[in-house]
Structure formats: structure tokens, C-alpha cells
Amino acid sequence: MNPQAIKVACSNCNLRELCMPMGLSDHDLHRLDDLVAVRRRIKRGDTLFTNGEKFTSLYAIRTGFFKTCLATEDGRDQVTGFQMAGEIIGLDGIVNDQHSCDAIALEDAEVCVMPFDRIEEISREITALQHHVHKIMSREIVREHGVMLLLGSMRAEERLAAFLLNLVQRLHARGFSQSELVLRMTREEIGSYLGLKLETVSRTFSKFVEDGTVEVKQRHVRILDTESLQRLVNNISHCH
Amino acid sequence: MNPQAIKVACSNCNLRELCMPMGLSDHDLHRLDDLVAVRRRIKRGDTLFTNGEKFTSLYAIRTGFFKTCLATEDGRDQVTGFQMAGEIIGLDGIVNDQHSCDAIALEDAEVCVMPFDRIEEISREITALQHHVHKIMSREIVREHGVMLLLGSMRAEERLAAFLLNLVQRLHARGFSQSELVLRMTREEIGSYLGLKLETVSRTFSKFVEDGTVEVKQRHVRILDTESLQRLVNNISHCH
DNA sequence: CGACACCTTGAAGAGGTTCAAGAAATGTGG
């Protein structure tokens, strides 16, 4: 058992509204505290779980930032997502009782460990939790549909614009700026997620800077013209 | 209510092992019969559900073949999957209580309509069903990871090879040939799924034919050299 | 049998990749 494990409660967690169902009675709320076995700290660069590892739990991210990636033996590598505080990670492991991707912390992080058999158990009692779990999985499916659209039909500029808007929107929902963000991942990781090479990501950033759409200083990005990015994503130029 | 609706039972359905949990008691098995409200027939070209439509049910495909696709207002279009008998469709609708893509029958089809509130209700009683639903959703998430890998890191030949192998494998699991298949979709639909233009799909088929890897007569495909396709997917040429 | 949808193939062009070199930032150990 992890020595850094800490026993905690969801019922007074400030991220509750992000990862837990709303509108529960006090009784149900305290029942939810049994969901989280422990918390776990993960250092930057370390893995929360890896491909092939036995699946036991879902993880609610309390602090920090993760990437999930698929690395095949033949050298292909695909970042399948970036996850931040309040998001649930580990859903890939349910189907085969083992994880099918790696989850790597891009900065020091802390997660709530929720044993899946306990989730299923409490779900049978609290229908709001049951439905919430279903929604979380459905949301991930829909998110991935969006990524497929991006990878299947967008050009480099459109992909990066969609990526930036998505990131800043999620950060904004967590109380951060609507226009400024610090990237926690490298150009190469962005490229892997977007199906581009790191050079293309870099060049596209430079193009946005030339156009006056964003300011970029390394990983610090300030969006100057959100609408312009939105137009790219919405494919305005191609309209008839 | 659909006039073609038919009241039916899962307990003696020959597709049960594909869409239902295994190893249930007789009692539980008959409880599952309540899952399916009705069956519904969909003609080739018709939609099972469309983007924006209220979500009520999941659908188990009994016969026929579907595509799901995302069509945005700005003219982008992405096929997100092809579904065949025994597969479950409609999971995208759970998160927002409305569907976020279109499901279109590529041949005359019949589906079992399973109202989702009933699924949740029975899931609370039969833990095997509960777990099964979770697995189905997780499987879809993992499948989409694979598509992201394909779209993000494979070249045209590799994509088409992966596509053919996946199709033939799923058909084989349903008792069809390991080497022969009839495509139910157009080159354009294949292209949309694979992030390629229809001309590229056509050219890549022609290349496979030249190489003696497959025989193609319109939509009839015979795989002559499975290993060759497998090598493409496994990226053997790029190995160090 | 004719209209229509679907498929194939060629030639030219665009977008992204690859390879390479150098600059900037970051981390490490003394």
C-alpha cells in the first residue's frame, strides 16, 4: 500500500461538483465517502497506471495534469487525451480487467482512488451515482467522436485551434483565465494527440503569432482573438 | 409507436451471447426479457436515430449493418463507426439525454429497442448485467482509442489494411469467412471513417490488388494474404 | 434502356513530413 495514501471524504471536497452527481441527500452524500479508498500522489513523469496492468479502480484527479497514451510494440505512439482536475481516468480498463493505455502525470498530481467494485456496489443503491457513471462513460465516448472528427477531417491549423479552444474552455470552467494558459505538455505530445509532427505544431503556433491570433512564449499561450480560432474550427472559409 | 414493433424475448435469442452477459440463472435470464421493449425494422438508408434526437434507448442490432456519423453544420462529416449484428448502438446519447450523431442503416436492419431507464433499473438487480453494460461502454472507449491511433499515426495503406482486418475478424466471429467479405459501405464512407478521400481508398485497393494481397470486385473483397496486411498494420517495414 | 450513383485512374498541386542546424529553456551536479 502506498505510504502517501490518505483517507479522505468526497462530501466536503471542493471538486465534488465536477466528479460527483448533484442533488444528493445528506445520507447518500456520506455514502459516497466510501467510494474513495485512498488518495495517491504521482510525481511528474510517473505513471498512474500502464498498459497491461490489472484494472482495479477509477481515478478522480484532484490536482495535476495527465496524458493517456497508447504505445504499440512497433513504435507507434498516440496520445489519446489530456486530463485535468475533476476528470475521471481509467475507464479503458473495465472491459478486459486490465488497462489498455498508459496514464502519465505531466505535473505532480494527486488522485482519489475509487475501487471499481465499490463503485458498482454503491451504484446499485444510489441511482444518481449509477446514472452519473453512465454519463461519464458516455461523455468520454462523445469526446472521442470529436477527436475522430478532428483527426479525420481537419487541417493542421484547424486542429491546433480546436485544441487550444478546448483546453482554455476546460480551464475556464475551473476558474482559470479564458484567454491565458500554460501548456503542460510538449509540442511533441500536442502533435501526437493531433496527428501532427512536432515541427508542424511549432510552425502552426508561429503562424498564429504572425496572424496576431495568439501570443506564445514557450508554453505560455495567450489567446488574443478567440473568434478567429473559432472561425477556423467552424470552417467558415470553406462555406458556400 | 412503430407499427412494425414486435414483442420478443432475449432468453432464446441466438445473438444473446453477443449482446448479453453470460452465465445467468434461469430466473435472471427471464428478467432480461423485460429489457427489450420492442423490435424495430429500419430500411436501408433510413436513420435509427439522428443528432439532436431525444435519447431514450440503446439498440441491439439483430440483423443488418449501420454506420454512425457526425455531421457538423459547416459541412464536415465523419463516420465514427460501422456496426453489425450483436453490437450495441446509441451510447453517445446518455450524457446529454440526446443523441450526438446519426445512425444510418447501410442495409435493411432489425434492432432490439432497450429503454435505457429499464436497463438501469434491471442493472441494479442483476449485477452481471450492470457489469456487462459497463464493459460495453468501456469496449467502445477502447475501440475509439484504436481509431485515434489509426487516424493519428497510420498511412493510407496501413489504415485500409487495419480496416479490412478488423471487419473480417468481426464477421468471422459471427460465422462468416475469414477471407471473404462484402462491403456494405461506399468508398466514400470508408474514406470518411479512415480520414481519407474516396479516391485514395480506391487507389489503395488497386495497390493491394497489384500486390496480390486482395481481390476486389466492387464491394466483394477476398483477402489473399492476411499476413501481408497484418505486417502493414504492425509497421514491420519501419522496424529498426 | 436510360438515369443515377458509384468506382477507377491520371495529372497537377497542396499540406505536412523529414532531415538538419541552431537557439532557447530547463535541469543537474559541483
Add this chain to the structure above:
DNA sequence: CCACATTTCTTGAACCTCTTCAAGGTGTCG
């Protein structure tokens, strides 16, 4: 706290894959 190694990022030039545009062929269905 500084020097050095390492990682990360940027930019240029040549190349390659896939796309676009175009034309003709094939198959299908009323």
C-alpha cells in the same frame, strides 16, 4: 550560483503522401 548537459523549440529546404480536379467506366434500379 554557475557551468554544462539535456531537453525542448524554432526555422529552412527538399521531399513525399494524399488531395483535388477531371474524365471515363461500371453497375444498379426504376
